[in-house]
Amino acid sequence: MTEGNFVDYVKIFASSGNGGKGSMHLHREKYITKGGPDGGDGGRGGHVIVRGKENLWTLHHLKFKRHIKAGHGGHGSSSRSTGADGEDAYLDVPLGTVIKDAETDETLFEITDSNEEVILCEGGMGGRGNWHFKSSTNQTPRYAQPGVPLTERKVTLELKVLADVGLVGFPNAGKSTLLSVVTSAKPKIADYEFTTLKPNLGIVEYRDFQSFVMADIPGIIEGAAEGKGLGYYFLRHIERNSILLFLIPADADDIKKQYDILLDELRRYNPEMLDKERLVAVSKSDMLDDELMAELKEELDNEMPVDYMFISSVAQLGLSELKDKLWKLLNM
Numbered sequence: 001m002t003e004g005n006f007v008d009y010v011k012i013f014a015s016s017g018n019g020g021k022g023s024m025h026l027h028r029e030k031y032i033t034k035g036g037p038d039g040g041d042g043g044r045g046g047h048v049i050v051r052g053k054e055n056l057w058t059l060h061h062l063k064f065k066r067h068i069k070a071g072h073g074g075h076g077s078s079s080r081s082t083g084a085d086g087e088d089a090y091l092d093v094p095l096g097t098v099i100k101d102a103e104t105d106e107t108l109f110e111i112t113d114s115n116e117e118v119i120l121c122e123g124g125m126g127g128r129g130n131w132h133f134k135s136s137t138n139q140t141p142r143y144a145q146p147g148v149p150l151t152e153r154k155v156t157l158e159l160k161v162l163a164d165v166g167l168v169g170f171p172n173a174g175k176s177t178l179l180s181v182v183t184s185a186k187p188k189i190a191d192y193e194f195t196t197l198k199p200n201l202g203i204v205e206y207r208d209f210q211s212f213v214m215a216d217i218p219g220i221i222e223g224a225a226e227g228k229g230l231g232y233y234f235l236r237h238i239e240r241n242s243i244l245l246f247l248i249p250a251d252a253d254d255i256k257k258q259y260d261i262l263l264d265e266l267r268r269y270n271p272e273m274l275d276k277e278r279l280v281a282v283s284k285s286d287m288l289d290d291e292l293m294a295e296l297k298e299e300l301d302n303e304m305p306v307d308y309m310f311i312s313s314v315a316q317l318g319l320s321e322l323k324d325k326l327w328k329l330l331n332m
Contacts, residue, residue, distance in 0.1 A: 017045030019147025046070030
C-alpha cells in the first residue's frame with residue numbers, strides 16, 4: 001500500500017430512509033361497493049449500518065464518498081399490501097475504526113470484530129394503513145399514518161491501527177528500515193526526519209508458519225502529546241498495539257533520556273499506554289565496536305528499567321533474538 005493510499009480520518013454525512021406512508025384505501029370490487037378499509041402499511045426506511053471488514057486496512061475507499069444514503073420505504077397499497085422496506089446502506093470500515101459525532105466529538109462506538117454491524121442511522125418506521133383504525137364506531141376510517149421521517153448524522157471515522165507490535169521512536173531512529181527487513185512491507189526510507197508520514201503495517205513471519213503484525217508509527221517529537229509535530233495524528237495508532245517496541249539509535253547522546261522522553265509523551269497522551277508490555281531495541285548497533293558496546297551495556301544495565309537489546313537492521317544483527325522476545329511477550 002502506498003503512503004498516499006493510507007487514509008485514517010474521514011468525515012461522513014449519513015442519512016437513513018423515510019418510512020413509507022400507510023395506505024388509505026377502501027376495498028371495491030364489481031359486486032362489492034362497500035368492502036371496508038384495506039390500506040396496507042408503509043415499508044421501513046433503510047438503515048445506515050457500519051460493518052467491520054478484516055480485509056480492509058484503510059479508509060481510502062471512503063475518501064471521496066462523503067454522503068451515505070439509505071433507501072426510502074415503499075408506500076402501502078390496497079389489499080393490505082405492505083410497502084417494500086428501504087434498502088440498507090452499508091459503510092464498510094477496517095477493524096479498529098472509531099465512530100464519533102462530528103459536532104460534539106462524542107465517541108459513539110468502535111468496530112473491532114470482523115462482520116460486526118452497528119446501526120448508525122435508523123430508518124423511519126412505516127406508517128400504518130387505514131385498516132388498523134377500523135372500529136365498531138368507525139367502519140370506514142379515511143386516514144392512515146404517514147411514515148416516520150429519516151434521521152441524519154454527521155460523523156467522523158478515525159482508524160486506530162490494530163497491530164501486535166508498535167514501533168515507537170524519534171524520527172530517523174530506523175523504524176522503517178527494521179520493518180522492511182523483518183517483513184515484506186516496503187515503507188519509504190531516507191536519511192531525514194519524518195520520512196514516514198502514515199503508519200505502515202507488515203507481517204513478521206515466525207517459526208512453524210506463525211506470524212504477528214508490526215506497525216511502523218511516524219516518529220515522536222517532544223510535545224507530541226500537545227499536538228506538536230504530527231501530534232495526535234500518530235499517537236492514537238499506538239493505543240491499539242499489544243507491545244511497544246522502543247527504537248533508539250546507538251549514536252543517541254543519551255539512550256535512557258530518549259526512552260524517558262518517549263515514555264512521558266505516551267503517558268501524557270494516555271496513561272493507560274504505560275500498562276503495555278515494553279521492550280527497548282538499540283538500533284544501528286553495527287556502528288559500535290566491541291569496547292563501545294561493552295561500555296554502553298554496562299551503563300544501560302544500571303539505568304534502563306526495562307529489558308533491552310542491541311540490533312542492526314542493515315547488518316542483520318540480533319533480529320532473530322528480537323523476534324523471539326516479541327513472540328514470547330505476545331504469548332505470555
